[in-house]
Amino acid sequence: MSVTFNKRDPIYLQVMTHLKKQIVSGELKPGVEMPSRRQLANQLKINPNTVQRAYSEMEEQRLIFTEPNKPSRISEDPNVLNQLKKEWLNQAITRFVSAIDPIDMDLEDLMPMIEQELANRKKAQK
Amino acid sequence: MSVTFNKRDPIYLQVMTHLKKQIVSGELKPGVEMPSRRQLANQLKINPNTVQRAYSEMEEQRLIFTEPNKPSRISEDPNVLNQLKKEWLNQAITRFVSAIDPIDMDLEDLMPMIEQELANRKKAQK
DNA sequence: CCTAGTGTATTACCTGCTTAGTACACATGG
DNA sequence: CCATGTGTACTAAGCAGGTAATACACTAGG
Numbered sequence: 001m002s003v004t005f006n007k008r009d010p011i012y013l014q015v016m017t018h019l020k021k022q023i024v025s026g027e028l029k030p031g032v033e034m035p036s037r038r039q040l041a042n043q044l045k046i047n048p049n050t051v052q053r054a055y056s057e058m059e060e061q062r063l064i065f066t067e068p069n070k071p072s073r074i075s076e077d078p079n080v081l082n083q084l085k086k087e088w089l090n091q092a093i094t095r096f097v098s099a100i101d102p103i104d105m106d107l108e109d110l111m112p113m114i115e116q117e118l119a120n121r122k123k124a125q126k
Numbered sequence: 127m128s129v130t131f132n133k134r135d136p137i138y139l140q141v142m143t144h145l146k147k148q149i150v151s152g153e154l155k156p157g158v159e160m161p162s163r164r165q166l167a168n169q170l171k172i173n174p175n176t177v178q179r180a181y182s183e184m185e186e187q188r189l190i191f192t193e194p195n196k197p198s199r200i201s202e203d204p205n206v207l208n209q210l211k212k213e214w215l216n217q218a219i220t221r222f223v224s225a226i227d228p229i230d231m232d233l234e235d236l237m238p239m240i241e242q243e244l245a246n247r248k249k250a251q252k
Numbered sequence: 253c254c255t256a257g258t259g260t261a262t263t264a265c266c267t268g269c270t271t272a273g274t275a276c277a278c279a280t281g282g
Numbered sequence: 283c284c285a286t287g288t289g290t291a292c293t294a295a296g297c298a299g300g301t302a303a304t305a306c307a308c309t310a311g312g
Contacts, residue, residue, distance in 0.1 A: 010269060025228030036288065047271045052290080069278045069288050085229065092225035093236070097243040099218035102151030103211070107240065110219070114233065117223040136300060162258065173302055178260080195258045195309050 003044060011046055015054040023063065023074060023081070024088050030076040034064060129170060137172055141180040149189065149200060149207070150214050156202040160190060 003018050005011055022028040034040075037055060041048040055072055058064045062080045066072040075081060100110065129144050131137055148154040160166075163181060167174040181198055184190045188206045192198040201207060226236065 012269080021228050026230070027228075037290095038287080049272085050270065053269095056290090066289065068290095069280090071288065088225070089229055089231075089239075092222060092229075093239050093243050095225070096218060096222040097240060097247060099214070099221070101244070101247055102147050102153075103215055103218075104152070105215075107237070107244070111233070111237075113215075113219050114223060117219050118227070118233070121223060121227055138300080163260095164257080173300095175303085176301065179300085182260090192259070195307085197258070 012050050012053040012057070015040075015044070015046075015051065016058055019054070019058065020063070020084060020088065024085050028074050030074050030081060032074050034072045034074065036071055138176050138179040138183070141166075141170070141172075141177065142184060145180070145184065146189070146210060146214065150211050154200050156200050156207065158200050160198045160200065162197055 003014065005014050019028065019034075028034075034055070035043070037048045037051045041051045044051075055064065059066060059072070062077065063075050063084060064072045065075060129140065131140050145154065145160075154160075160181070161169070163174045163177045167177045170177075181190065181192075185192060185198070188203065189201050189210060190198045191201060
């Protein structure tokens with residue numbers, strides 16, 4: 001796992017977003033163990049407290065759960081996971097439409113640009 | 127002009143985004159006078175310095191220009207304006223694709239949701 | 253002339269984020 | 283039994299960025 005942080009947003013939020021993305025994509029499956037706070041902090045070159053903040057907020061959102069003295073794990077509750085995907089998708093669309101709205105272009109003309117960008121991503125992935 | 131600010135992002139950035147949006151949409155036409163720093167600040171219930179910061183950054187980006195002791199005005203340079211639209215569109219698509227990428231859905235299935243959201247916006251606009 | 257309105261500049265304050273340093277309870281493996 | 287690794291909690295410090303208060307130079311209009 002590697003993340004490139006921007007300077008604007010708080011690190012703990014970027015970590016959360018990164019993890020949520022992995023949950024949505026299925027990279028992080030329900031029930032799977034998360035890296036420990038200290039491990040992840042070491043890996044990302046950040047402070048363990050910052051990871052802790054990300055984790056504890058995700059725990060509040062029921063996305064992960066922690067049994068005493070054991071590594072945190074991804075939630076297995078289908079409701080929670082579906083809700084996450086739902087909100088993730090919803091936010092993506094809302095933001096996109098909000099950005100696209102002031103532009104004088106039809107949706108049909110945007111499609112090819114989106115497909116182009118999707119293709120670029122797959123290319124860069126390998 | 128009215129804006130609803132979120133608490134996370136700096137106000138001056140939100141003001142910039144708001145103004146850029148208006149430029150992109152054509153609400154703010156080239157050469158038109160901007161509201162004065164104090165006026166806009168008063169209207170948005172924020173500090174004049176915050177507006178000043180937004181304005182001066184937009185001036186650096188050549189989106190507005192200011193003759194001494196006169197209200198700032200929207201740029202009339204077609205290159206600058208086209209560049210803005212280009213970047214705006216580009217960013218919208220990049221962000222959207224980045225958000226949509228981890229989701230296991232085809233573009234065809236997303237289209238109706240986008241159109242739905244677009245319709246909602248027009249409805250709420252009036 | 254002088255008041256009110258421009259833009260501009262400087263300074264100080266304040267909040268939030270990050271880091272660091274400890275400390276504690278508990279479980280596990282050697 | 284003990285060393286190590288979990289999660290958790292608390293405090294302190296510092297840093298950076300955003301915001302606010304104030305003052306200044308200039309212009310236009312009454």
